[in-house]
Amino acid sequence: MVTSVTSLGRSGLYDWFVQRASALILLAYFLFLGWTLVAGVDYASWKALFSQTWMRVFSLLALVSLCAHAWVGLWTVFTDYLTERMLGSAGGIVRLLAEAISALVIFTYLVWGIQILWGL
Amino acid sequence: MRLPVTAWASITHRATGVFLFAGIALMLWALDGSLADPAGFNALEETLAHPLLKLVIWAVVSALIYHALAGIKHLVMDMGFGETMAAGILGVRVVWALAAVLIVFAGIWIW
Numbered sequence: 001m002v003t004s005v006t007s008l009g010r011s012g013l014y015d016w017f018v019q020r021a022s023a024l025i026l027l028a029y030f031l032f033l034g035w036t037l038v039a040g041v042d043y044a045s046w047k048a049l050f051s052q053t054w055m056r057v058f059s060l061l062a063l064v065s066l067c068a069h070a071w072v073g074l075w076t077v078f079t080d081y082l083t084e085r086m087l088g089s090a091g092g093i094v095r096l097l098a099e100a101i102s103a104l105v106i107f108t109y110l111v112w113g114i115q116i117l118w119g120l
Numbered sequence: 121m122r123l124p125v126t127a128w129a130s131i132t133h134r135a136t137g138v139f140l141f142a143g144i145a146l147m148l149w150a151l152d153g154s155l156a157d158p159a160g161f162n163a164l165e166e167t168l169a170h171p172l173l174k175l176v177i178w179a180v181v182s183a184l185i186y187h188a189l190a191g192i193k194h195l196v197m198d199m200g201f202g203e204t205m206a207a208g209i210l211g212v213r214v215v216w217a218l219a220a221v222l223i224v225f226a227g228i229w230i231w
Binding site for chain 1: 141144145184
């Protein structure tokens with residue numbers, strides 16, 4: 001089996017599953033957040049919500065899902081369009097650069113998100 | 121480019137995904153400000169009231185709505201429903217119609 005060192009799980013089937021599992025978690029999280037915001041919040045109720053352990057767990061779960069989801073999604077887009085066929089001989093290095101920048105941004109989102117959730 | 125609607129739906133799903141990846145920075149920034157302290161919460165509310173920022177938020181929310189609906193369509197098709205060309209085109213039309221309605225509602229809510 002040919003595997004790619006930059007895919008999330010070195011396996012298309014694994015990435016396929018991660019993309020869908022993370023999608024369901026993100027859907028549930030954004031539906032809940034949307035519902036909460038439309039219902040209306042003030043500082044006290046908003047802060048109280050994010051002080052609950054279950055909300056922090058749910059939020060961290062969504063954040064980790066987002067990181068995995070974004071990596072699989074961006075990897076799919078990059079390996080389709082940032083290629084030697086599309087860009088000529090520079091394709092490989094452009095793709096690697098795009099992947100490196102994305103990984104850095106994803107890691108920053110993760111650390112930033114944890115910092116916000118736990119108010120460090 | 122002459123492409124079937126299903127291809128445009130797929131490209132839009134990808135484009136909104138990439139756009140949302142940048143939009144996450146805005147969401148985290150807003151979450152950070154909103155949870156800091158009451159002053160930060162009020163300052164954020166004032167900042168978000170700016171017409172230009174409202175437009176940006178509407179764009180991010182619209183992308184999220186479309187991306188989520190197109191994703192749900194994907195999951196439905198993964199389960200083996202609507203895999204013929206005719207059903208695929210119908211699926212795209214349903215997603216576009218639902219997205220259009222929800223995006224208008226989101227706009228009304230934001231303004």
